[in-house]
Amino acid sequence: MNYNVNEKGYYGVFGGAFIPEMLYPNVEELRQKYLDVMAEPDFKKEFNQLLKDYVGRPSPLYFAKRLSKKYNTKIYLKREDLNHTGAHKINNTIGQILMAKRLGKTRIIAETGAGQHGVATATVCALMGLECIVYMGEIDIARQAPNVARMKMLGAKVVPALSGSRTLKDATNEAIRDWINNPVNTHYIIGSAIGPHPYPDMVTRFQSVISEEIKWQLKEQEGRENPDYVVACIGGGSNAAGTYYHFLHEPDVKIIAVEAAGLGVNSGESAATSVLGKEGIIHGCKTLLMQTSDGQITEPYSISAGLDYPGVGPMHAHLAKTGRAEFMAITDDEAMTAGLELCQLEGIIPAIESSHALAIFEQRTFKPEEIVVVSLSGRGDKDLDTYIKYFKL
Amino acid sequence: MNRIQNKLQEDKKLLSIYFTAGYPSLNDTVTIIQDLEKSGVDMIEIGLPFSDPLADGPTIQASSNQALKNGMTSEVLFNQLKDIRKTVNIPLIIMGYFNPILQYGVEAFCKKCQEVGIDGLIIPDLPVDVYHDEYKTTFETYGLINVFLITPQTSDARINFIDSVSNGFIYMVSSASVTGSQSGFGDENTAYFKRIADMNLKNPQIIGFGISDSKTFTQATQFAKGAIIGSAFIKFLSEHPIDKISKFVTSIR
Numbered sequence: 001m002n003y004n005v006n007e008k009g010y011y012g013v014f015g016g017a018f019i020p021e022m023l024y025p026n027v028e029e030l031r032q033k034y035l036d037v038m039a040e041p042d043f044k045k046e047f048n049q050l051l052k053d054y055v056g057r058p059s060p061l062y063f064a065k066r067l068s069k070k071y072n073t074k075i076y077l078k079r080e081d082l083n084h085t086g087a088h089k090i091n092n093t094i095g096q097i098l099m100a101k102r103l104g105k106t107r108i109i110a111e112t113g114a115g116q117h118g119v120a121t122a123t124v125c126a127l128m129g130l131e132c133i134v135y136m137g138e139i140d141i142a143r144q145a146p147n148v149a150r151m152k153m154l155g156a157k158v159v160p161a162l163s164g165s166r167t168l169k170d171a172t173n174e175a176i177r178d179w180i181n182n183p184v185n186t187h188y189i190i191g192s193a194i195g196p197h198p199y200p201d202m203v204t205r206f207q208s209v210i211s212e213e214i215k216w217q218l219k220e221q222e223g224r225e226n227p228d229y230v231v232a233c234i235g236g237g238s239n240a241a242g243t244y245y246h247f248l249h250e251p252d253v254k255i256i257a258v259e260a261a262g263l264g265v266n267s268g269e270s271a272a273t274s275v276l277g278k279e280g281i282i283h284g285c286k287t288l289l290m291q292t293s294d295g296q297i298t299e300p301y302s303i304s305a306g307l308d309y310p311g312v313g314p315m316h317a318h319l320a321k322t323g324r325a326e327f328m329a330i331t332d333d334e335a336m337t338a339g340l341e342l343c344q345l346e347g348i349i350p351a352i353e354s355s356h357a358l359a360i361f362e363q364r365t366f367k368p369e370e371i372v373v374v375s376l377s378g379r380g381d382k383d384l385d386t387y388i389k390y391f392k393l
Numbered sequence: 394m395n396r397i398q399n400k401l402q403e404d405k406k407l408l409s410i411y412f413t414a415g416y417p418s419l420n421d422t423v424t425i426i427q428d429l430e431k432s433g434v435d436m437i438e439i440g441l442p443f444s445d446p447l448a449d450g451p452t453i454q455a456s457s458n459q460a461l462k463n464g465m466t467s468e469v470l471f472n473q474l475k476d477i478r479k480t481v482n483i484p485l486i487i488m489g490y491f492n493p494i495l496q497y498g499v500e501a502f503c504k505k506c507q508e509v510g511i512d513g514l515i516i517p518d519l520p521v522d523v524y525h526d527e528y529k530t531t532f533e534t535y536g537l538i539n540v541f542l543i544t545p546q547t548s549d550a551r552i553n554f555i556d557s558v559s560n561g562f563i564y565m566v567s568s569a570s571v572t573g574s575q576s577g578f579g580d581e582n583t584a585y586f587k588r589i590a591d592m593n594l595k596n597p598q599i600i601g602f603g604i605s606d607s608k609t610f611t612q613a614t615q616f617a618k619g620a621i622i623g624s625a626f627i628k629f630l631s632e633h634p635i636d637k638i639s640k641f642v643t644s645i646r
């Protein structure tokens with residue numbers, strides 16, 4: 001079984017490029033060039049240098065001793081929270097800004113939900129001196145004020161998405177409309193492993209540095225490259241895609257994908273796409289998505305803005321359908337509790353997204369000798385308001 | 394021969410109107426179609442509303458949202474249209490995004506179109522390549538013409554491919570934009586219209602996006618077989634009762 005994208009842009013039945021003709025020249029140019037550009041020695045050199053000196057990679061693979069003791073297994077945390085800007089998102093924006101420059105683009109657009117991808121995009125645009133426009137749902141702008149301020153300080157223009165439900169899905173729609181209106185000079189930096197081919201594959205490759213490092217770091221610490229499990233939370237799925245990438249074809253590594261159950265999978269307020277979604281088309285790709293029987297896309301819910309997306313990347317839809325990955329759903333309450341537990345056992349305040357991945361240890365038992373690597377995709381600074389309200393701190 | 398192909402053979406410039414089914418009120422669909430025909434419109438695009446219309450500007454987004462709130466679905470639309478061919482003769486095209494059609498079932502959707510007398514489909518996010526490889530046979534089985542878009546950025550090679558796959562007309566997007574965002578055409582638009590006209594394609598072209606009044610209609614049809622008005626008509630419907638439709642149509646030509 002192949003879990004990577006095939007030459008037509010599909011992961012099994014998922015993926016493809018279902019885009020209006022207006023976007024075809026841009027997406028096609030990217031499709032034709034992305035692999036060649038990424039293989040250029042100059043590109044690799046610049047990308048790796050920036051990951052090292054600017055992002056601060058490699059991110060540590062940290063053996064969480066007290067957490068491991070509590071759950072009687074060996075838990076390692078891949079510390080993407082220690083990256084510059086506070087999450088894994090910057091791995092992808094560094095890659096894509098270098099790609100945009102090589103394609104001769106001078107104007108960058110992006111969508112953002114909680115603002116992490118927006119900040120990571122604004123950061124690399126400042127670094128490269130490129131114009132940056134970030135689309136963000138009007139509702140998200142109101143509830144993520146610090147990230148809006150960060151983007152502005154970094155020189156980005158933050159445009160409110162006023163359509164639909166005024167959240168991430170609509171910000172993505174607005175970014176796509178901007179790209180239709182500006183087809184020549186603009187590159188769209190998509191923040192997750194979603195969108196038309198080649199985006200899911202390109203984003204996955206830029207994020208694959210996560211699993212590449214896990215391999216040699218685990219070899220150093222445990223004498224073997226492969227853990228028994230790799231675990232990551234999934235919204236669109238870019239940190240998960242990067243965490244799984246080099247283990248996809250290692251049958252002895254089990255993959256766990258953690259979705260946001262919101263108030264409960266069957267509560268009507270959830271973002272557990274692998275359970276609630278059906279095959280359909282969103283933002284240019286065929287994947288699993290939450291929709292009505294008439295094919296209208298519905299609004300997901302999660303306490304975590306980064307998991308609050310009605311679809312899932314096509315690679316993950318394929319992993320779900322083939323059974324390669326085990327999908328688990330974690331509620332708001334379970335995630336918040338796990339987040340607080342990490343603070344108190346390890347002195348690390350995690351992003352609420354990452355807290356979902358940590359919550360699986362209450363639900364599932366691992367053997368004492370098993371090695372479980374969890375992607376700690378981001379830090380919790382951005383979520384302080386939510387933590388304060390939730391725990392009445 | 395399909396009604397669209399017949400209409401394209403008439404020796405006149407064609408005026409085509411787009412409206413969102415179920416807007417302004419759920420049950421306006423049939424009345425709007427009948428009044429447009431009576432007012433002299435040559436062809437109609439019936440918009441099947443979608444929650445996330447990527448290629449549309451604020452006007453059509455708003456009408457789509459309202460139509461969905463009003464209760465419009467594929468099933469409701471087909472029910473509304475079931476007797477439409479008793480009163481209406483001009484070509485009718487359904488324009489909608491692919492996901493609702495996919496959920497209905499592509500073949501079931503095509504079959505239903507044929508039953509109620511729909512002549513063609515415009516599905517902006519169904520790429521020509523996917524159509525060609527997976528759905529062409531189904532569309533042809535049910536006598537449906539699929540219409541593809543081209544833009545000023547579409548390469549000549551791709552235009553020729555689209556021309557070879559098409560059997561009705563080519564929908565020429567006037568400029569790089571979503572719907573409803575233009576006001577008037579400049580030299581750049583005209584140069585593009587002329588470039589395409591000079592390619593002597595097998596299929597006639599109808600220009601859409603940015604046609605809003607008599608002036609832009611005349612400019613567009615100087616080079617093309619016809620023009621499509623969408624957002625400007627939706628805007629009119631949002632400001633006038635639907636019995637004033639003929640006033641809008643006569644203001645165009």
